[in-house]
Structures are given as structure tokens and as C-alpha cells.
Amino acid sequence: MTAISRIAPVRRLLGGLLLGGSALAAQPALAEEISIACGAGDAADYCPIAARQWAEETGHEVNIVSTPNDTTEKLSLYQQLLGSQSSDIDVIMVDIVWPGLLADHLVDLSEHLPEDATAGFFPALVENNTVDGRLVAMPWFTDAGLLYYRQDLLEKHGFEVPETWQELTEIAQAVQAAEREAGNDDFWGYTFQGRAYEGLTCNALEWVVSHGGGTIVDAEGNVTIDNARAAEALDLAASWIGTITPEGALNHTEEETRGIFQSGNALFLRNWPYVWSLASGEGSAVAGKVGMAPLPHGPEGEPAATLGGWNWAVSRYSEHPEIAADLVAFITSEAQQKAHAIQMGMNPTIEALYQDEEVLASNPSMSDFYATLTNGVPRPATVTATDYPRVSNAFFNRVHEVLSGNQDGAAAVQQLQGELRRLSRRW
Template sequence: MKRGFLMVALLAGLGLAGCSAFTSGDGASDDKVQITYARGTDTTGATDILVKEFEKEHPDIDVVVREMPSDSGQSHNQYVTMFSGRSPEVDVFDADIVWSAEFGQANYVLPLDRLIERDQINMDAYFPATVEAGRYNGRQYAMPGYADAGLLYYRTDITDQVPKTWDELEQLAQENMGKEGAEFGYLMQAAQYEGIVTNAIEYIYSYGGQVLDANGNVVINSPEAIEGLNKMIDIANSNFVPNNVLNFKEIDTESSFNEGNAVYARNWPYMNDTANDENVSKVAGNVGIATIPAGTAGNASALGGWMRMINRYSDEVEASWTFVKWMSGEKGQKISALEGGKAPTIEALYDDKEITDVSAVLASEDFYNSLQNAIPRPITPIYPEISDIMQIEISRALAGEITAEEAVKRMETKMQAALESVNQ
């Protein structure tokens, strides 16, 4: 059972419902508060270590871990069911970075601004995009957890040349394809699913385009976005990518690259592990990583990863915040990095040799730079609808059914209609 004493002063100062008091780790109270932390499947054991260390420092708080489905879509739907019914059964949960606006607008999660201000949390210590992803309509609904960002992989046994721009990628992919059994110059994700959105963002933003502006207005119909999308179309239709690249997802990129079929490939950091595993990869030991190539406006890597949120209907808000604050701080993130291989969102942790020794990715200056240049996907309460619109129209453009100009115009019209329907 969850227990505690009502903190009238905190309620008055913060306007939070359902807060419970508890003593700090050096307090004398025998009462314990219990909170439930929900997260996806963890095969590393890092969560158990994280919780054990937290409870050691905060003996007045017990954390019960609830495992959610590994599929983020299934987890999302279960959370929506819970929170729409105002259920307090989960206090803290890991959230995909694209959920913040949806859950914030729906009043499912607690805004954290006053708690952040009260406890003087330095949000500037985090990579900017990881903070931005948890912010909507002027409020911070999530604390950064761990991050992903798109990376460029390349075969070091074929070339030591790293393309700095998309134009250079086209040139080097063409020049090096066919060497050392690499049939293709480049691999990407171009199937009609979420991956086509993350790839498109990297092209569009690297040429100075945007999808939505800071106020949530649709701005995708711009010369910059058209230029970026045209570059994506050029590469997807080149002779140095597979003929079936429009069916490629992350797993297809990974398996093909690990078979030695390509010189360059775009994928997430996780691929570095399998690409360098001699049991599954023919190119192990010959893999380099770099930032995504730049367009005329610079580099842009799509941001991935997870955040920490608090259920607005939690009965133990103060204890939940203590846990979220600790997990998102240096101690919690270091444990997640050392035990689970998770990329920290606190910039200073990349100066910690214990962390950078965990993997080549965490030690990579290019990965650090990718997080500095990371771009969140459109922050909107109707992100699934926006994503679907992008998937359909970009897929049609890559297939040659419509031009880049027609694609951005169609996306603009559909996105504006979708946003207007929600705001009515």
C-alpha cells in the first residue's frame, strides 16, 4: 500500500494534486512510500541495478518495476487506456520522445516546470534536443532519459574517406561500390513506415527546412524542404542503392551491411554492436562511424530515445519526482550507460572515461556531435497523424509518383487540416 502524509504547503506552492510527504534518506520516519515505475523490456538487467541503487540512497521509497510490451505502440495504447481512466496504477514511466505533446495536451502527465525550478535543475546540462522533445506549449512534461541519433556507418577496409556532405556521399558511394564485395554504395531506410520520416528529417533539416515551427505551424512547404527532399529522392533513385531500397527498414540495412554488401549505411547506434560482432557480421573490425552528411544548412541527425514522465493521477507525486530526478541525473544516467549501454543525455557524462569505455559509439566524437545536432520529430499532440501523412507523401515522391514540390504541398494541406480538426 502507498502511504504518506499530505503536504499542504507543497500543494499550495505547486498546485499539484495527490502529493504525499516522505522523509529523505537521512530521515527518521519508518513509513515507506511505494511507487510503480513502468518501462519496456530490459534484457540488460540495468533497471534492477538502477532501482536497487536508488532505494539504497532513498530507503523511504520502494520502487516496483512494471514491465510493459517491448513494442512502443502497444505500450502507448496501454498508457492511454490507463491515463484516460485517471488510473494511478503507474506513477513513473518511460516515454517515447514523440509522446510528450500528445500526453501533455491530454492532461495525462504532470508538468514539471515548478519542480525543476524549485530544485534548481540545470536543464542546460542536457543536449538541447532532448529537452526540446519533452517540451510542449511552453511546459516541460518530461525529463531526458537516454538518447539515440542517426549515424553514418562505413567500411574502413574499403575507404577512409568520410563524406561531409550529401553531395560527397553521392560521389564516394558511386566511386567505392563494387570494392571488397560491396555491391552497393549506400543503404538507408526508405520503406513506408516511421523510418522514412526519420530519414527525411535528416535531409530536410540539413538544407534548412522544417516540418512544424516552434509554434506548431505547418512550414514544410518551403524551398529548403523541397531541396532536402529532392536530395533524398536523388539518392533513393541512384544506381548505388539497392533496387528494392523502398522496402528497406532498419533490420534490412543492418543485415545487408553486416553481410558486406555496402560501403556506407545510415542507421541508429545499436547497429555498431552487431556490425562488430564476429559471430554475425562479415565486416567486424572494419566499421567506422560518422555524423550524418550535411546539406547547405549543416548536419542534422534525427533524434530517438526515451524520456521520463510522471502520471498526473499518481498518488505519490513527490516520491515519483525524486525518482525521476535521480534517474535523469548524473548518477542514474551513468548506471544506465555502464549497465545498459544507454547513451546519456547529459553532455558532461561524455567526459567520463568509464562511460566512453563502454562502447565505440559512446566514445565517438561524431556521436556526441550528432546529439548536439539532433532534431526531434515534429512536436505535436497529433504526431501519429503527422507521421502518417509524411510517410505516404514522401513514399510517393521517392517512387516517382509525385514531385518534391507536389509532396510538400500535399503534406502542407493535409497537416493543416489535421491540426485544424483537433483545434476546433
């Protein structure tokens, strides 16, 4: 069960920064109580800090609601509360693929925020959070897929960072063979998230888009997956299994792949930005040896990185939607995002912060990550709305069949086209 506790307004300074951003006048005539669903309440959860600061600035009270870490469990909790039209929670933290799924239960924030509320945010993230012309969530922090590599091994064996998937394949083969000959039989060329789950959707979308194979479903709701470039991308990925990628990758998620790379047993890794500080930190076998770059592309495409991240929304059943929207504006303000980036290492959704000297001093890799975000690819969650879980499930299961050697790329995309077209009648 979720735990709800009242947090009295307190004045807080974080890291010497005076944090602000509330649109309401301080000390309102009538203080209200707002409930916000944060994370799991661990040390990495910045939400309670920001909520307390907002309460101090506005004079309102705030209830902190701890929610499960697991995204599936979190979504289930939200669906239960929203489905019952409960007013118990006013503000909720939503995954990047949930706006379309939950839109009917969320307030149009543009009705409560200034006209320029989204100015300066990454346009792709704002677009992702806009459903049928309604701004149902404000971007908070973002992620995108990245290529990690062993700089020391590339230099040792005379290679540059690959720009295409074919280059990655050939370099991985060569370095893997050399390292195994040198005595590391556990060394692999490339590791990625291959389990049949949402993470595989992220990986495979990057392969397909970067080959010029479309985005599974386009912005108008047309299913586009059945094409030769998409099939080529999946066939290439299947060729990695058992050659440059361990067969165990078929059951690997983010942490298993990070473990392989961070222990020194992989040349390349596809993962999210959180890996940087862990792989470069104390106790890592590869500290000081790691580089980070945009993901490669196919012969007919450009680099593509699937967008991840979290956003803030207001429940349609809130008794105080305007005040709740002000809390959303406060948490997603530039000052709060700057503190979040400096104190927690999270990636802002406001473009200017990637040129901020204090942010870059705390994490120099932020400047490199900016280019990746500008090429970020949202999953087709907004256009497919409540059917997105079915779309993703069909996609990652079909891709998994290709990776497992049970189907080739052409047959898989043809079958997937039919499955998704049947679903598309509901969009």
C-alpha cells in the same frame, strides 16, 4: 497483459560504482509503494536495476511493470491507463515524440524537483520535454541518426568520408560499381530506412533539414514544408532507389538495413548508435572495418541528425507524485546515467558524461557522437501535440510516394503543405 511484481528493497552495487541521486532523505517515516513501467524485462533493461537501488536508498517499495517492446503497443497501453485515470502506474518511460501527445496526463516535474534539475542536460532534449511551459519528462538516454561507413573500402578506392549528400551519391556509385566488377553482385552503395513508418520520418527530416528546407512544422506551429530545398532533398533521395540503394529499401526498417551493412554488402548506412557495437562485435563480417560520422548535408545546409531516445515522466493520477518525481530524478541522475552508459552502452543525456574517462573507456565512440547530438533535430512532436501521429503519418506517406517514383518532390511538399495546414487549425 503487463506483469506486475513487488521488488523488495535490496542493496546493489553495479560495476564497482556506488549509485545515488535521490533527492529524498533515506529511510522516510512512512514508506510508500511506487509503480514504474519499465521495458520488456530483458537483459538490456536497466530500469529494474535503478528502481531497486532507489528503493534501497529511500526505504520505499517499488513495483516493476513490464511493458511491450513494441513502441506502438507501449503507447497504446499508456493511453489506456492514463485515459482511465488509473493510479496503477506512477512512473512511465516515454518515447521522445510522446511528451506533447501525453502532456495532459503528466505531472509538471518542475513543481517537485529542484530549480536546477535540468542543468547539464542537452537543451534540445529539455525543450522537447517542455510542453506549454511544463516540464513533463526528464531525459534518460538519447539517440541520433548517424552515418556508418566501410573505412577499408574508402581507403581501397581512394575516397574520404563524404560531407555532402551529393558526395555520398557519387562515392557510392563509384565504389558500388568497382565492388560489383570485383564479383560482389549484391553490393550496394547506401542503405537507409525507407518503409512508410516513423523511421522514414526520421530519415526524411534529416534530408530536408540538412538541405536548409526547414523542420516540417516550426516551433510556432507554422507549416514550412512547401519549399524548393525540401523538394530537392526528396528528389535526391528518390534518385538513390534502384541505383545505389536496393529497391527493397522501400520496405526496410532498422534491422534490415543493419543486416545488409553488417554482412558486408553496403558502403554506407544510416542508422542509430546501437549499430556500432553490433557491427564491430564478434561474428560481424565488417568488424574492424567500420567508421562512424555525422550525416552529410545539402548544398545550403548543415548536418542534421533526428533525435531519438527515452524519458521518464510521472502520471498525473499518481497518489504520490513527489515520491514518484524523486524516482525520476534518481534514474536520470548523472551517477545512474554513467552506469547505464558503461554497463549497457546507452547514450547519456547529460553533456559532461561525454568527457567522462570511464564512459569513454567503455565506448570510445561516445566522444564522436557528442558533436552529432549537439546538432540534433527534434521531430515536431511537442508543438503538434496530440496531432503528431497524423503529422508524421502524412509526412512519411508522402515521402514514400516520392521514393517510389509516384510523385516528384515539388508536388509532394505542396500536397503535404495543404494536408498539414488543415491539421494545424487544431494546434
